[in-house]
Amino acid sequence: KQEVTQIPAALSVPEGENLVLNCSFTDSAIYNLQWFRQDPGKGLTSLLLIQSSQREQTSGRLNASLDKSSGRSTLYIAASQPGDSATYLCAVPNQAGTALIFGKGTTLSVSS
């Protein structure tokens, strides 16, 4: 059974710091991995989707990497800003491709 774990659960950093969020999964036979952002009480915003054949994806100050063999993905945020404060979730599809399996998320707080 696929399980997704995110460490740390919470992170507080001063503005301007570069930071890394971690995601691990137990079954390496994934098709893709997706990172989402969630503001308090809101829906999910897709940040990056990495296909299993890719090693990384970049969007602006965000860079996500994927290492299937070790069952890990990282989300790197450069030059963090207070507006980056949110919960970041990673998810992988189940084998049928019908459902996403999520971690519990990392709640990021960036202080000015």
Place this chain on the structure above:
Amino acid sequence: DAGVTQSPTHLIKTRGQQVTLRCSPKSGHDTVSWYQQALGQGPQFIFQYYEEEERQRGNFPDRFSGHQFPNYSSELNVNALLLGDSALYLCASSSSGGRYREQYFGPGTRLTVT
């Protein structure tokens, strides 16, 4: 191009009552999935609808049921509400034509059961 929409935004119900949540998929999408997100947890898959039928179901009791209409919109019904059903309910849509299609999420419906 409208994204995924959900209604209502917030809902307060009493234990034992029934509730219906609604979702309209993103334009061009024909598949709708529902997730439950308890406070401090990641979303949990409830079920997915395609061609007006339940394609797959997560580990949720029969009190949770759904429906998909010919225009691809969907409803989630929950009967005999429990306090533990209080959560954010998220709808996601995707297109068919292959597995592992990217899912796009709506803003969610916050359900509070008192």
